[in-house]
Amino acid sequence: MILKSQVEWALHCCAILSGLPEGRYLSTKALAELHGLPKEYLSKALQSLSQAGLVHTTLGPSGGYRLAKAPNELTFLDVVEAVEGGGRTFVCQNIRANNPCRPKGFCESGPCAVARVMWEADEAWRSALRKVTFADLVQTLEAEVDPTIWSGTFEWVLKRAG
Amino acid sequence: MILKSQVEWALHCCAILSGLPEGRYLSTKALAELHGLPKEYLSKALQSLSQAGLVHTTLGPSGGYRLAKAPNELTFLDVVEAVEGGGRTFVCQNIRANNPCRPKGFCESGPCAVARVMWEADEAWRSALRKVTFADLVQTLEAEVDPTIWSGTFEWVLKRAG
DNA sequence: CTAATTACGGATACATGATATCCCTATTTG
DNA sequence: CAAATAGGGATATCATGTATCCGTAATTAG
Ligand code: SF4
Ligand code: SF4
Numbered sequence: 001m002i003l004k005s006q007v008e009w010a011l012h013c014c015a016i017l018s019g020l021p022e023g024r025y026l027s028t029k030a031l032a033e034l035h036g037l038p039k040e041y042l043s044k045a046l047q048s049l050s051q052a053g054l055v056h057t058t059l060g061p062s063g064g065y066r067l068a069k070a071p072n073e074l075t076f077l078d079v080v081e082a083v084e085g086g087g088r089t090f091v092c093q094n095i096r097a098n099n100p101c102r103p104k105g106f107c108e109s110g111p112c113a114v115a116r117v118m119w120e121a122d123e124a125w126r127s128a129l130r131k132v133t134f135a136d137l138v139q140t141l142e143a144e145v146d147p148t149i150w151s152g153t154f155e156w157v158l159k160r161a162g
Numbered sequence: 163m164i165l166k167s168q169v170e171w172a173l174h175c176c177a178i179l180s181g182l183p184e185g186r187y188l189s190t191k192a193l194a195e196l197h198g199l200p201k202e203y204l205s206k207a208l209q210s211l212s213q214a215g216l217v218h219t220t221l222g223p224s225g226g227y228r229l230a231k232a233p234n235e236l237t238f239l240d241v242v243e244a245v246e247g248g249g250r251t252f253v254c255q256n257i258r259a260n261n262p263c264r265p266k267g268f269c270e271s272g273p274c275a276v277a278r279v280m281w282e283a284d285e286a287w288r289s290a291l292r293k294v295t296f297a298d299l300v301q302t303l304e305a306e307v308d309p310t311i312w313s314g315t316f317e318w319v320l321k322r323a324g
Numbered sequence: 325c326t327a328a329t330t331a332c333g334g335a336t337a338c339a340t341g342a343t344a345t346c347c348c349t350a351t352t353t354g
Numbered sequence: 355c356a357a358a359t360a361g362g363g364a365t366a367t368c369a370t371g372t373a374t375c376c377g378t379a380a381t382t383a384g
Contacts, residue, residue, distance in 0.1 A: 001165055002253055004341095004343085005253075008252070008255060011276050028359080034260075034261060034262065038343090038344065040344075040345060041343070043361080047360075050360080060351065060353040060354090061354065061357065061359065076280075076283075084163055085163075090165050095170065095197045095199065097198075098196075098197055098198025098199075099196060099311065100196065101311055101317075102311050103310075113299055113306060114173050114177065114299065117291070121238075122287070124287055125284070127286070128283035129283045137275055145274075148265075149265075153263045156263050189329085189330065200372090200373065205331075212332085219330090219332090220331085220381075221329085221379080222330055222382040222383085223381075223383060224330085224381090225329070225331070227331090324330095325384105326384090327382100327383090329382075330382090331380085333376105334377085336375080338373075341368100342370090343368070343369090344367075344368095345364105347362105348361105348364105349363105351359080351360085353358080353359095
């Protein structure tokens with residue numbers, strides 16, 4: 001059970017977009033180059049973000065992506081669910097219905113205790129991701145990343161932002 | 163990102179084994195019949211539990227499985243990790259190393275903030291599963307499951323337990 | 325002792341989903 | 355008008371989950 005690599009890509013792209021000045025856009029090409037990723041495939045991840053309404057897009061030269069909300073309104077969970085989907089990790093196949101002791105046609109009253117425990121764990125996972133915004137992330141990165149690389153990257157990005 | 167169906171199977175089997183009297187064993191065949199599952203494939207899940215040391219096995223007729231610990235010492239997390247593996251859901255591919263602005267040969271100081279947030283969410287998930295034991299589960303089931311089915315299943319199992 | 329039953333592991337086939345690339349279209353900018 | 359862009363469909367490839375089959379060693383029932 002492993003998240004798609006698209007998740008990591010999307011998170012990093014949103015981190016970059018969070019540092020972009022108001023009104024500027026960054027293209028798939030630039031984001032792919034910056035992270036060393038296949039442009040066409042990264043495009044699929046960015047399209048997921050667009051379909052989820054997390055980013056805003058513009059066409060043409062100098063077009064690309066920018067965040068649709070402020071960084072402090074965008075959570076990790078938003079991004080993860082946009083590319084990975086919002087489904088549960090535990091899918092109930094109702095195998096208890098196969099119990100030979102059970103009267104035929106017996107109707108169950110909702111999900112059993114097993115499923116509920118698993119779904120609560122899923123919710124704990126989601127809850128942890130919902131607590132962290134991209135404003136938090138940028139703040140942490142700014143404190144941790146080597147200042148030369150940080151400002152160098154920033155400059156590199158602005159040179160390509162439309 | 164969906165858990166294998168083996169996880170559900172293993173959880174249900176452990177629930178049954180939790181209700182088994184001390185010293186009795188239940189075979190793969192009986193567990194497969196009870197849940198309506200392919201015997202050979204379910205066997206793989208049970209082998210995972212065995213390799214993880216969660217269950218004890220005996221060969222020969224009247225052989226099968228029993229829990230290796232008391233139900234109040236066996237957690238959901240034990241079972242889930244036994245069949246799903248203990249790895250993280252977020253695997254870091256270190257794409258930040260591809261940043262063209264970064265000095266060549268620059269060495270990173272540990273995992274970045276993105277990975278840490280994802281891993282904390284994983285830990286929240288594990289923590290939720292670690293909190294629930296099979297003693298808890300049996301207690302809930304006993305209160306919720308139709309009494310006729312509950313005792314009927316119990317009788318059915320004991321008839322086949324070696 | 326003998327025959328039946330069981331867990332276990334290896335080999336194999338199949339289905340599904342993730343990864344990756346290619347190409348066409350509509351739109352916007354310069 | 356020409357170049358650059360997001361978007362989406364088609365397709366190929368690969369990894370993983372699902373499922374079955376069979377042989378082996380150990381153990382028990384009769
Ligand atoms: S988890 Fe519960 S509800 Fe889901 S299949 Fe198993 S018994 Fe049925
Ligand atoms: S999550 Fe952080 S450490 Fe992992 S690849 Fe992305 S940038 Fe690197």
